Amino acid sequence: MLPLFLPLAERITLGERLKMSGTQCDMIAFRTFRELEGYYLDYIQQEVQRPVFPVGHTLLPPPATPLVEKMQIWLGRFEPKSVVYCSFGSECTLPLDQLQEILLGLELTGFPFLVALRPPEEADCIESALPEGFKTRTQERGWVTGEWVQQQHILGHESVGCFITHCGASSAAEGLMSECQLVLLPYLITDRFVSAKVMSQDMRVGVEVERGDEDGLFDRYGVCKAVMQVMNNVEDGVGKEVKINHDKLRRVLLSPELESSWYQEFETKLKQRLSMM
Template identity: 40%
Template sequence: TLENIHELALGIELAGVRFLWALRKPAGTGNDEELLPAGFEERTRLRGLVCTGWVPQVTALAHGATGAFLTHCGWGSTIESFAFGLPLVMLPFIIDTPMIARAMAKRGIGVEVARDESDGSFDRDGVAVAVRRVMVEDEGKVFATNAKKLKDLVVDEGRQEQYIHELEDHLRRNKDV
């Protein structure tokens, strides 16, 4: 929603970190509606960029200046972050994404943005706290180390080939079940 976008923007601003934000216009918003809070881009222009067009996510994640990934925790995006060893700031919304976020938090890969338990909402303060925990505070070094360990597993081609062969063998053995 527009309210969610505004809280996310203000949370990123409060966190005080550099950012690239790939922002898609939410369905149902009119052409004349302001997506971002008044003055946000001007206040953050020296440390951030909001792109409303297509952004090559893998290229952005691979860039050496990328220190973390604020994600909705879709499986594809989460796997892409693994390939580059990036810690996560997680803001899941639908279907399986909360489960993925909990699994990543349990493994110490990042933190989930705090939500109000009664209605699932989040606010700018929760966004800022989560971003700062991962990108600024000492705890962020632990998340980064854990993410880099995960990268080593994911980019191990021999291990990935072994998994594929084991899956093929399993499927062949159980094709009639």
């Protein structure tokens, strides 16, 4: 095994470390499923001429505690599959202007929405980050919180029909295992942009929010457009296509034998490889 994290004094880039690790190791294991990224596993294996094995994702079990009553009651006010849920995880903090563009984009859709985002650094709390007049205009159909929420419960609620995700590994997996239409809005970390491209262009299981060519920023109109594409066209067009593809993949991911089968296969391949050394 070759350590990926070499001493900083070596002064080599992360890309160089990855290349060195890939070409000097005996085998490579990735935390993924072949059903998800088999094409890319085969590509890497061909490029580095080393055996490449998927070891599966750690799929989280269903929550043991019920959804908090206050949120259960609020979500229960709306029609099935009508609520748009947006969360960027517990660590991602958006700048004030980009957070407001998401909120204004959701307002433009006309759909009810639940937003769980960390307050931006420019604001003391999530309330002070809201666009002017936003709370008054959307108080009957919108809930914005800066606190942690029970995401798996929310994604599984019958009223929630769309998930705007930053494409973090855990959130992407939870989104894929839900019945929600997926809107992809990667932020900050490079692999999230790669995940968004794979999910939107290769798997065709979601729609990515458009960004400006020069500044790479998104705006309210791009957010609104992506949500409308997946929520208004479930009988035809893009919405229907991503729903069909997502449903097929979700059934595979929810197979009880999937995770254990990849662990077992990896264990077998690893033992075979070690016996040859």
